[in-house]
Amino acid sequence: MKEIVVLSGKGGTGKTTFLGAMAFLATNKVLADCDVDAADLHLLLAPEPRQENEFRSGVKARVDSTLCSACGSCEELCQFDAIEMNGEAQINSLSCEGCGVCAHFCPENAIILDENHCGTWFVSDTDYGPLVHAQLFAGEENSGKLVAFVKRKARQLAEENGAELILVDGAPGIGCPVIASLSNTDAILAVTEPTQSGLHDLERVLDLAVHFKIQSFVSINKWDLNPPMADEIEACCRKRDVIVLGRVPFDPAVVSSQLNGVPLVKDNDGIAAMAIREIWAQLRDNVAGD
Amino acid sequence: MRITVASGKGGTGKTIVSTSLALCASASGRTQFLDCDVEEPNGHIFLAPDLSLSERCVVTIPRIIEGKCTYCGKCRDICRFNAITIFGQTIMSFNELCHSCLGCFLVCEENAIARDEREIGVVETGLAGSIDFVHGRTRVGEAMSVPLIKAVKKKARQDVLVIIDAPPGTSCPFVETVSDADYVLLVTEPTPFGLHDLQLAVAVLQKLNIPGGVIINRADLGDDRVEKWCAGVGIPVVLKIPFERGIAEGYARGENLIQSQPNLRQPLENLLKELVR
Structure with missing residues (x-):
């Protein structure tokens, strides 16, 4: 079984868009959306939830005001500026990281640690295979843990189904949720665009791939918006020994497929859809091999 | 503003x-x-x-001074991020899991934890x-x-x-x-x-x-x-x-x-x- 993460x-x-297309093109796979704080894949794949579960992780501190003597020791100890004294200790739950130091040292035992219900995860059926996805509640932490959980669930499902592939939609950035999405991954497809920001951010992703010793491949999307920059990106990848699988032209069909809520390559032979088909064929040959 | x-x-x-x-x-x-x-x-x-x-x-992380540690386990127990583990007479800290809450420093009675730092950017x-x-x-x-x-x-x-x-x-x-x-x-x-x-x-x-x-x-x-x-x-x-x-x-x-x-x-x-x- 092979796993590919799109970053x-x-x-x-x-x-x-790319992952939605791959979902349509690949056979015998499980899909996972690991962009848990702004998950969008479900908007293309029309999932029917088969299982819906609470995601609980970590704790949040809460003050029992009948016990609090307003001594202020918790405010002093909290490294996250989550506690303010206002006649009694008041906890800002969005800042609380759930370390429990305040509760441990409260002389009145006035701080309770509640298990934190911070999101929902789903196993769903789609026309293109099973999808594991999740939604972290607004402003919550533990996105890395939820990502790890979604990935575990997807792998378990893939093993049960005898699937050959796990296709993972990653988060933007290179931080906690992205790092969590890289465990057990065989390859990264880094999707970029021919802009200075695109190149700058791509290089950080490729550095991350090197850091974790994962092979990466590149697709340059909307390449014709700036052909010289697309060339520059290719040159940069060559220098790093990273394979550029192809270039996808700018195509208004990408937006219309999103408006219609269908994968781009479904019933579409437009220029972007054709380019993505070719890139997918190459990626499959490179990763899944023979 | x-x-x-x-x-x-x-x-x-x-x-x-x-x-x-x-x-x-x-x-x-x-x-x-x-x-x-x-x-x-x-x-x-x-x-x-x-x-x-x-x-x-930089963020503060613990560095355990093995010579002073009595393996009492208090630091491991207060850490909710599983950043400290003890096996028998071996104690390990996993710095990338540490949230810098300083709980371990505060509970250690042997002064066996020194402040170290990790550069995050x-x-x-x-x-x-x-x-x-x-x-x-x-x-x-x-x-x-x-x-x-x-x-x-x-x-x-x-x-x-x-x-x-x-x-x-x-x-x-x-x-x-x-x-x-x-x-x-x-x-x-x-x-x-x-x-x-x-x-x-x-x-x-x-x-x-x-x-x-x-x-x-x-x-x-x-x-x-x-x-x-x-x-x-x-x-x-x-x-x-x-x-x-x-x-x-x-x-x-x-x-x-x-x-x-x-x-x-x-x-x-x-x-x-x-x-x-």
């Missing part, structure tokens, strides 16, 4:  | 809007620009600052024309970005207009960035992805009780679902930027909106006047 560093380069 | 430019969905045009606003503002008064998208900072591409100062951003500052420019840049492979965002925000001046570029998403880095903004501009695009992620970002702003407005970028490449939703929930659409190949091509070269579409200067200035009033 970009910079947002909005076409990760989810 | 602090105006933060954020989005939920990535790639909607946050950075080109925030840098263009900073340029507009700097024509009439001292302005500071903070790039809090520390995983992938791009503001420098559009403002070309002369970065004259670089400071390491750098804060760089300099001048971009007359704009005071600050950005953070995480170390590649570092998962923790919130302390670096805090370090960038610590540079915020109180006496001038501060324009902040936020990271995408709606989880902790986004929350930390917008948390003390006076106003948040949410840049989106008129597509299902744009609307979905905008709704999440608006939910966070409501939780934090921060006023905000919406900028619809590439306003003619999609449909009217974002506008309808905004009207329904009573969030103002403060600016619409049409899709112009000229903007896209200028963006690709690292040009801000004022360079590639001079006719956008006036609407941006009006928006600033409205907000700073």
